[in-house]
Amino acid sequence: MLENTQIKIPETNEEIKKCHEIREYVLKESFADDGLVLNHYDPTHPAHNHPNISLIYLHDGVVIGSVRMDKKFEYLNFKENEFRLALFAITEELQGKGFGAHFFAGIKSWCQQNAIDTVYTNARVKAHPFWKKMGFIDKVWDDKAVEENEIQMVLKI
Numbered sequence: 105m106l107e108n109t110q111i112k113i114p115e116t117n118e119e120i121k122k123c124h125e126i127r128e129y130v131l132k133e134s135f136a137d138d139g140l141v142l143n144h145y146d147p148t149h150p151a152h153n154h155p156n157i158s159l160i161y162l163h164d165g166v167v168i169g170s171v172r173m174d175k176k177f178e179y180l181n182f183k184e185n186e187f188r189l190a191l192f193a194i195t196e197e198l199q200g201k202g203f204g205a206h207f208f209a210g211i212k213s214w215c216q217q218n219a220i221d222t223v224y225t226n227a228r229v230k231a232h233p234f235w236k237k238m239g240f241i242d243k244v245w246d247d248k249a250v251e252e253n254e255i256q257m258v259l260k261i
C-alpha cells in the first residue's frame with residue numbers, strides 16, 4: 105500500500121487546491137484544540153509562499169497529505185540548515201494506516217538532500233505521541249509562543 109507514493113512540491117491547480125484543503129483541515133483542528141472556530145482560511149496568506157515550501161504526499165496519484173516547511177513566519181527566521189515543520193496532516197479517512205510515518209520518512213530524506221539537519225515543530229497535544237515516535241524530543245525553542253495545547257519539539261536529523 106505504501107509503494108505507490110510520492111512527495112513533491114504542488115504544481116498543478118488540483119494539487120495546490122488539495123494541499124490547501126488538507127491544510128485548512130489541520131488548521132481547523134488546531135483552532136478547535138483552543139476552543140476556537142476557524143472562520144476564514146486564506147490560501148493567499150504570504151506564509152504559504154517563498155521562502156516557505158509546501159510539500160504534498162501522493163498515493164496512487166492522489167494527494168493525501170501535506171506539510172509546510174517554514175523558513176520565515178512572523179518574527180521567526182530559521183537558519184540555512186533549519187526549518188519549522190507546520191500544518192502536517194494526512195487526509196482524515198486515511199489516518200492510522202502508516203501514511204503519516206511514511207510521509208515523514210520522505211520529509212526526512214528531503215531534508216537530508218537539502219542539507220537540513222534541524223527541524224522544529226509545535227506539536228498538537230493530540231499528535232504529540234506521533235512526533236515522539238518520529239524521533240522528536242520536547243524542547244522549548246520559541247519562548248514567546250509557549251501554548252497550552254502545543255508542545256514545542258525538535259529533531260536533529
Ligand SMILES: CC(C)(COP(=O)(O)OP(=O)(O)OC[C@H]1O[C@@H](n2cnc3c(N)ncnc32)[C@H](O)[C@@H]1OP(=O)(O)O)[C@@H](O)C(=O)NCCC(=O)NCCS
Nearest residue numbers: 192193194199200201202203204205227228230231233234
Ligand atoms: C497526526 C497524523 C499526521 C499521524 O498520521 P497517521 O497516518 O495517522 O499516523 P501513522 O498511521 O503513520 O502512525 C505512525 C505511528 O504513530 C502512532 N500514532 C499516530 N497518531 C497517534 C496519536 N494521535 N496518538 C498515539 N499514537 C499515534 C501510530 O499508532 C503509529 O505507531 P506504530 O508505528 O507503533 O504503529 C494524522 O493522524 C493527522 O493528520 N492528524 C490530524 C492533523 C494533525 O494533528 N497533524 C499534526 C499537527 S502537529
